[in-house]
Amino acid sequence: xxxxxxxxxxxxxxxxxxxxxxxxxxxxxxxxxxxxxxxxxxxxxxxxxxxxxxxxxxxxxxxxxxxxxxxxxxxxxxxxxxxxxxxxxxxxxxxxxxxxxxxxxxxxxxxxxxxxxxxxxxxxxxxxxxxxxxxxxxxxxxxxxxxxxxxxxxxxxxxxxxxxxxxxxxxxxxxxxxxxxxxxxxxxxxxxxxxxxxxxxxxxxxxxxxxxxxxxxxxxxxxxxxxxxxxxxxxxxxxxxxxxxxxxxxxxxxxxxxxxxxxxxxxxxxx
Numbered sequence: 327x328x329x330x331x332x333x334x335x336x337x338x339x340x341x342x343x344x345x346x347x348x349x350x351x352x353x354x355x356x357x358x359x360x361x362x363x364x365x366x367x368x369x370x371x372x373x374x375x376x377x378x379x380x381x382x383x384x385x386x387x388x389x390x391x392x393x394x395x396x397x398x399x400x401x402x403x404x405x406x407x408x409x410x411x412x413x414x415x416x417x418x419x420x421x422x423x424x425x426x427x428x429x430x431x432x433x434x435x436x437x438x439x440x441x442x443x444x445x446x447x448x449x450x451x452x453x454x455x456x457x458x459x460x461x462x463x464x465x466x467x468x469x470x471x472x473x474x475x476x477x478x479x480x481x482x483x484x485x486x487x488x489x490x491x492x493x494x495x496x497x498x499x500x501x502x503x504x505x506x507x508x509x510x511x512x513x514x515x516x517x518x519x520x521x522x523x524x525x526x527x528x529x530x531x532x533x534x535x536x537x538x539x540x541x542x543x544x545x546x547x548x549x550x551x552x553x554x555x556x557x558x559x560x561x562x563x564x565x566x567x568x569x570x571x572x573x574x575x576x577x578x579x580x581x582x583x584x585x586x587x588x589x590x591x592x593x594x595x596x597x
Contacts, residue, residue: 339551341547341548341550341551341554342547342548342551343546343547343548346456346457349405349408349409349456350453350456352398352401352402352405353402353405353452355398355401356381356398356399356402356416357419357449359398360378360381360419360420360423361423363377363378363381363423364378364423364424364426364427365423365426365490371427371428374427375424375427375428378420378423378424378427381420382417382420384396384399385399385413385416385417385420387399388402388403388406388413389413402416409455409456410455411452411455411456412455414448415447415448415449415451415452416448416452418443418444418447418448419444419445419448419449421444422441422444422445423445425441425444425445426445426492430491430492430493431492431493431497432493432494432495432496432497433496433497433498434496434497434498435496435498435499435529437496438477438494438496439473442472442473442476442477443469443473445476446472446473446475446476447468447469447472447473449472450468450469450471450472451465451468451469453468453548454468457544457548459544459548464540464543464544466537467536467537467538467539467540467543468537468540469537470533470534470536470537471534471537471538471540471552471555471556471559473533474530474531474533474534474537474559475534475555475559477494477526477530477533478530478534478559478562478563480494480495481523481526481527481530481562481563481566481573482562482566482573482577482578482579483573483577484510484573484574485510485513485573485574485577486577488510488511493507493510495522495526499522499525499526500522502522503518503519503521503522503525504518505518505519505522513574513575515570515571515572515574519571520570520571523566523571523573524567524571527563527566527567527571530563531560531563534556534559534560534563534597535597537556538556538595538597540552541553541555541556541595542595550592553592553595554588554589554592556597557588557591557592557595557597558580558584558588560597561580561584561587561588562578562579562580565578565579565584566578
C-alpha cells in the first residue's frame with residue numbers, strides 16, 4: 327500500500343474473499359486517482375477542482391443511468407450495480423478531496439471529524455455494503471474506526487502535511503497546549519508538543535476502541551481483516567508514544583515484526 331494514500335484500505339487483501347477483490351480494486355482506483363487529482367503534481371487549485379468536478383459529473387451520469395465516458399467509471403458503474411451500492415459515499419469522497427484543495431486548517435476537532443466523515447468513513451461504508459452489512463450499529467462502529475485511522479495518518483504525517491502547507495491538528499488544540507505553527511515548522515519537540523500529542527493519541531485511541539466491536543460482529547475473513555486494521559492503527563499510536571511523540575524524525579510505520587505481533591493480538595483481540 328502507498329504510504330500516504332489510503333494506507334488502511336484493504337486492497338485485494340488475502341483476507342478478502344476472492345470474488346470481491348476485483349471490485350475493491352476498482353473502487354480503490356477511483357479513490358486513489360481522485361485523491362491524486364487533489365494532492366499530486368503542480369496544478370493550480372482551479373485546475374484541480376475542475377478535474378474533481380469532472381469526476382462528479384461522471385458519478386452524476388451513473389446516478390442518471392447514463393453510460394459513463396471513461397473506462398474507469400464504466401468499471402465503477404458495473405461494480406456499483408453488481409453489488410447494489412449507492413454513489414453517495416463516492417460523492418462524499420470527492421467533496422473531501424475538493425475541500426483539501428482549498429482548506430488547510432481545521433479550527434476544531436468537530437470540524438476535523440466532519441472532514442473525516444467524508445474523507446475516510448465512506449471507505450468503511452462501501453466495504454460494509456460489499457459484505458451486505460451496512461446497517462446500524464455497524465455503520466456507526468465503522469465510522470469510528472475509519473475516522474480514527476484517518477486521524478492516525480494525520481498524527482504520523484504532521485511533517486509531511488506541513489510541507490504541503492497543511493495542518494490537520496485542530497487549531498483549538500494547538501492553542502490549548504501552547505504549540506505554535508512555527509514550532510511545527512522547526513520540528514521542535516518539547517513538553518508542550520508532547521502534551522499535545524499525548525492528548526491527540528489518547529483521544530484517537532478511545533475513538534478507535536469505540537468502534538472495535540465491529541471486528542467481532544463481522545463474519546469470517548472480513549472480521550479478521552478488521553481485527554488487523556483496528557490493531558494496526560492502535561499499534562501506530564503505541565509507536566508514536568514510543569518515540570516520545572517525535573513524529574518529525576521518526577514517522578512510525580508497521581514492519582514485519584509488528585505484523586507478527588498483530589497476528590498474535592488478533593487471536594485474543596483485547597483493545
